[in-house]
Amino acid sequence: MSESALSARTVLVTGATSGIGYETARLLAERGCTVLLHARTAEEGRAAIDRLTAGGIDAGRFCPMAADFTRLSEVEQLARRVAQEHPRLDVLVNNAAVAAPERHTVTEDGNELALQVNFLAHYLLTSLLEGPLTSGPGGRVVNVSSSLHRTASIQWSDPHRSRRYSRLAAYAQSQLALTVFAADPRVTAVSVHPGVCDTALLPLYGLEGASAAEGAAHVVRLCDPATEIVNGAYYDRSERVEPAPLATEGRTIKRLARLADVLVGQPA
Template sequence: MTGWTADRMPDQHGRVAVVTGANSGLGLVTATELARRGAHVVLAVRDTAAGASAAGRIGADVEVRELDLASLESVRAFAAELSAAHPAVDLLVNNAGVVLLGPRRTTADGFELHLGTNMLGHFALTGLLLGTLAAGHEPRVVNLSSITHKGAHLDFDDLMSERGYRASSAYGRSKLATTVFGLELDRRLRAAGSPIRSVLAHPGLTRTNLTPRAWEHRGRLGRVLATIGLLATQPVEQGTLPQLRAATDPGVRGGQFFGPAGLAETRGRVTEARLSREAADPAVGARLWTAAEKLTGVSYL
């Protein structure tokens, strides 16, 4: 397999990078590669013990900070403490996410758990860190999308999926919302003349700890489905490449979207990925932005 690899990452010495969900899976590989290239990496994790274990495995210039994206109180505390410790941040990788196939659950603030964690938590975090990012050197924000965004639709009359809840659909909607957010952020950053670039990536079908966890409530059938899922996916090191390119490639432009080039964008070398029509619609972006500001109480740009 040819194409962009982690070895093509430029030197990251002198840069401060924040990676959410950095204790496992895509986040751990992202943090490891950034640290390997010299960045000071903040592991933003819900479980600090798991974060400390990950920091030990990385064995480089990293620090662990607590962040629960399912709690706006935690997001605000993290942003305040991080900005006090690091007046300038060069990179924010909004990697963390949840995927559940069980009954409907909510965040500490009453949001549907997928939307609240995967999108609204990151929306609030990015807004609260915007000044800190603007002070960075060639700063950028990377949001992690999914190929599932292409089959999703945002119902603005039922953003919290209270009617006819299906976990797989709620996850897809949360990733569509994340994608819409990243693109609308790019539009607003450009309009404001900000130095920050907003870029997106998705990992295709990648083996992470979320793969078996998503099926664990289904018992024996779930274990069979999880095994099939593992066989159909690519290694996490390959799945991480789109977001590493989005985060570090000097030629990346704001608004670009990276993913695998293989069949249906499920695996393979890194290329520019395709967006759904709804994701790319500026009217949808503006409407979601207004809703997200109201829900989170975080306003910016």
């Protein structure tokens, strides 16, 4: 890991109060980054920073940011605050994720829960932060995806899966969408499957997993400007591999952007 290359960079990590997001925030701060630590609520963010600083990290490395991703209005508020306070953003780590609930659940914005939290909120956040991410050289986005994207399909006529719902299919669809989004040409982005880790999402994968810190190390490596990346690339832990064919298909990339713009209420 190149500490000098990462030092003094500003990184926004979503879903940073537990699991891979928390460990990513810790590793980045230890390497000299300013970490914009996103939490669902301000209280959860402060508690996470208290735990991190109790471990010996300088509190000045962290800036708490709060937004509930089940409310797109809060995502917009988050983007406005980041852009105002940090006009140059070096890295955005789109990590926040939930397991789709057992029963079909729709947010107040009208979107299926996993699709909104895992993909649409990140799509909106990334789109609104395009300016800060491209204001200096080397800005990049790291999407924390999943190998389960390979099992997925995007239900174009029923993206919220209101007619036929399966929690695993809904979760996989959200991860496929996030992986496809990495190939969007507006910002330089990659996706990474950090491995099966012992986090709240472990039940979707199996009974055993690596530590969250091991998974986070693969994310942090891609945040490092010393790691050269190609837009749309997909990594399985530290190895670059081909994603599902849909993830690099030009027609799918454009179609997903059009659908997402509609679902988040952005002008086309």
